[in-house]
Amino acid sequence: xxxxxxxxxxxxxxxxxxxxxxxxxxxxxxxxxxxxxxxxxxxxxxxxxxxxxxxxxxxxxxxxxxxxxxxxxxxxxxxxxxxxxxxxxxxxxxxxxxxxxxxxxxxxxxxxxxxxxxxxxxxxxxxxxxxxxxxxxxxxxxxxxxxxxxxxxxxxxxxxxxxxxxxxxxxxxxxxxxxxxxxxxxxxxxxxxxxxxxxxxxxxxxxxxxxxxxxxxxxxxxxxxxxxxxxxxxxxxxxxxxxxxxxxxxxxxxxxxxxxxxxxxxxxxxxxxxxxxxxxxxxxxxxxxxxxxxxxxxxxxxxxxxxxxxxxxxxxx
Amino acid sequence: xxxxxxxxxxxxxxxxxxxxxxxxxxxxxxxxxxxxxxxxxxxxxxxxxxxxxxxxxxxxxxxxxxxxxxxxxxxxxxxxxxxxxxxxxxxxxxxxxxxxxxxxxxxxxxxxxxxxxxxxxxxxxxxxxxxxxxxxxxxxxxxxxxxxxxxxxxxxxxxxxxxxxxxxxxxxxxxxxxxxxxxxxxxxxxxxxxxxxxxxxxxxxxxxxxxxxxxxxxxxxxxxxxxxxxxxxxxxxxx
Numbered sequence: 246x247x248x249x250x251x252x253x254x255x256x257x258x259x260x261x262x263x264x265x266x267x268x269x270x271x272x273x274x275x276x277x278x279x280x281x282x283x284x285x286x287x288x289x290x291x292x293x294x295x296x297x298x299x300x301x302x303x304x305x306x307x308x309x310x311x312x313x314x315x316x317x318x319x320x321x322x323x324x325x326x327x328x329x330x331x332x333x334x335x336x337x338x339x340x341x342x343x344x345x346x347x348x349x350x351x352x353x354x355x356x357x358x359x360x361x362x363x364x365x366x367x368x369x370x371x372x373x374x375x376x377x378x379x380x381x382x383x384x385x386x387x388x389x390x391x392x393x394x395x396x397x398x399x400x401x402x403x404x405x406x407x408x409x410x411x412x413x414x415x416x417x418x419x420x421x422x423x424x425x426x427x428x429x430x431x432x433x434x435x436x437x438x439x440x441x442x443x444x445x446x447x448x449x450x451x452x453x454x455x456x457x458x459x460x461x462x463x464x465x466x467x468x469x470x471x472x473x474x475x476x477x478x479x480x481x482x483x484x485x486x487x488x489x490x491x492x493x494x495x496x497x498x499x500x501x502x503x504x505x506x507x508x509x510x511x512x513x514x515x516x517x518x519x520x521x522x523x524x525x526x527x528x529x530x531x532x533x534x535x536x537x538x539x540x541x542x543x544x545x546x547x548x549x550x551x552x553x554x555x556x557x558x559x560x561x562x
Numbered sequence: 563x564x565x566x567x568x569x570x571x572x573x574x575x576x577x578x579x580x581x582x583x584x585x586x587x588x589x590x591x592x593x594x595x596x597x598x599x600x601x602x603x604x605x606x607x608x609x610x611x612x613x614x615x616x617x618x619x620x621x622x623x624x625x626x627x628x629x630x631x632x633x634x635x636x637x638x639x640x641x642x643x644x645x646x647x648x649x650x651x652x653x654x655x656x657x658x659x660x661x662x663x664x665x666x667x668x669x670x671x672x673x674x675x676x677x678x679x680x681x682x683x684x685x686x687x688x689x690x691x692x693x694x695x696x697x698x699x700x701x702x703x704x705x706x707x708x709x710x711x712x713x714x715x716x717x718x719x720x721x722x723x724x725x726x727x728x729x730x731x732x733x734x735x736x737x738x739x740x741x742x743x744x745x746x747x748x749x750x751x752x753x754x755x756x757x758x759x760x761x762x763x764x765x766x767x768x769x770x771x772x773x774x775x776x777x778x779x780x781x782x783x784x785x786x787x788x789x790x791x792x793x794x795x796x797x798x799x800x801x
Contacts, residue, residue, distance in 0.1 A: 422662075422663070422666040422667075422675070422678070425655070425659055425662070425663055425666075426663060426666070426667060428652065428654075428655060429652045429655065429663055432652040432653060432654060432655065433650040433651070433652055433653075435614065435634075435646075435650060436646065436650035436651070436652070436711075436714075437652075437663075438614075438633070438634040438635050438638075439612060439614070439634050439635075439637075439638055439643070439644055439715075440638055440643070440663060440664045440667055440668060440714060440715070440717075440718050441635050441638035441639050441664075441667035441668045441669070441718055442635055442663070442667045443633075443635045444635070
C-alpha cells in the first residue's frame with residue numbers, strides 16, 4: 246500500500262463519512278419520526294456533557310463533578326432570559342456567563358488536588374442548587390419556573406450543532422500542543438511548570454471551555470422541559486452519568502467517548518421503558534461488569550482486539 | 563558578571579533550616595558543582611532557584627534581574643531550566659513528545675509543529691536516545707529517563723541548566739558518557755550548575771565546587787581546594 250492511499254484511508258475517508266453522516270443528521274427532521282428526533286436530542290446532550298467532561302478531566306486526571314452545575318446554570322439562564330431573547334442569543338449569552346463563572350470557580354479551586362477537588366465540585370453542586378432554591382422560595386415565592394417552549398426540530402438542530410462544535414473543539418485541542426501540555430500536567434504537574442507551561446492558566450482555560458458547551462447544552466435542553474425547578478436542573482445524575490459514559494467508552498479516544506455516550510443513552514432509554522422497576526438495578530449491574538472487564542472502556546477493548554488479530558507490529562496502521 | 567547569584571537565601575521547613583543564609587554565584591559559561599552529605603539542602607537550593615520552593619528570605623538574581631518572586635514557568639521562560647533528582651518524565655507520553663513540549667513552551671515563542679519536532683529529534687540524538695523516540699517514556703530505563711529529562715530541559719533553550727544528580731545509579735562507562743554530555747552542553751554556551759555525588763565526575767568536570775552541610779555553605783573553590791579542605795573532609799569522613 247503506498248503512502249497516498251494510506252493517507253486517504255486514514256484521514257480523507259473518515260472525513261467524508263463524517264460529512265455524509267452530518268448531512269443526513271441535519272436533514273433528519275424532514276423525514277424522521279418525532280420519537281427519533283427527541284431521542285437523538287437526548288443522545289446529543291449526553292455526547293456534549295461527556296465530551297465536555299473528558300476535555301478537562303481526561304488529560305488533567307482531575308475528576309470533576311461540576312458538570313451538573315454548568316448544565317443547570319444553562320437551564321436557569323434559559324428560564325430567565327428565554328422569555329426576552331431569541332434562542333441563538335440566549336445560548337451564546339448563557340455560554341459566556343458559564344465560562345466566566347468557570348473561570349472564577351477554576352481559579353479558586355484548581356489548586357485543590359485529587360479527591361479534594363472532586364469533593365469540592367460535588368459540594369458546589371449542592372451549594373448552588375440550594376442557593377437557588379432558597380432564592381426562589383424567599384424572593385419569588387415559587388420554587389419552579391416555566392421555560393419558553395421551542396419545537397422539537399429546532400432543539401434537535403441546535404443540539405446537533407452544539408455536538409458538532411464540541412467534538413470539533415475537543416478534537417482540535419487534543420491534536421494541538423495544548424492537548425499535549427494538558428496531558429503533561431495530568432502526568433507530572435511540577436515538571437510541566439518547569440518546562441514553561443503555565444499550569445494554572447491552562448487548567449482554568451480548559452475548564453471554562455468545557456463549561457461553555459455544558460452550559461449551551463443546558464440552555465437548549467431546558468426549552469424541552471417547559472417547567473423546571475432547582476432539583477431538576479441541578480440533578481446530580483448529570484454529573485455522574487457523563488463520568489460513567491466516558492469510562493465505559495474509554496477516556497483515551499474521542500470515538501470511545503462518543504460511542505460510550507450513545508450506548509449508555511440507548512441502554513438507559515430501553516431499560517427505563519421496558520423495565521422501569523429494575524432500571525437502576527440493571528444499570529448498576531452493567532456498570533459493575535464493564536468496570537471489571539473493560540478497564541480501558543470499549544475503545545481500549547477494540548484496540549486490544551485489533552492488536553491481537555492484526556499483530557502487534559501493525560497497530561499503528 | 564555572574565549570570566546567576568543568590569544572597570542570604572534561606573528556607574525553613576517547620577523549625578528546620580533546610581537552606582540557611584546561603585550566598586552563591588554562577589558565572590557565565592562555568593560548570594559549578596554542588597556537593598554535600600544527604601540532607602544538606604542541595605535539592606532545596608535548586609528548588610529555590612527554579613521557584614519550586616519559595617524562600618523565607620534572601621534574593622536570587624538571574625542576569626541581574628530579581629527572580630525571587632517569579633513562578634516556575636516564568637523562570638523557565640527567562641532561560642533557566644532544570645532536571646529532577648526523582649525523575650519526573652511524562653510517562654505515558656512518547657519520548658519524542660516529552661521533548662517536543664519543552665520546545666513548544668520554553669523560551670522560544672510560537673514554534674511551529676515541524677520545528678519543535680525537529681528540535682526534539684535533534685536533542686534526542688544529542689543525548690543518545692534517538693532510537694527510542696516513539697516508545698512511551700515509562701518504558702525507558704531510569705538512566706535513560708534522566709537523559710530524557712536533560713533533553714527536555716535543553717529543548718526549552720536555557721542559558722543556565724540545573725542538573726540534579728543525573729549520574730546517580732550509573733555504571734562507570736555511563737558516568738564517562740554523562741561527563742562527556744555535560745561538557746558538550748557547556749560547549750554550546752550553556753552554563754551548568756550541578757548536584758552530584760559521583761566524586762570522580764564532579765572533580766574532573768567542574769570549574770568550581772560549592773559544599774553545603776546542614777543548609778549552610780561550608781566551602782567553595784576549585785575541585786583541588788575543596789578536595790583538600792579540612793572542613794570538607796571532616797564533613798564527609800567524620801573527624
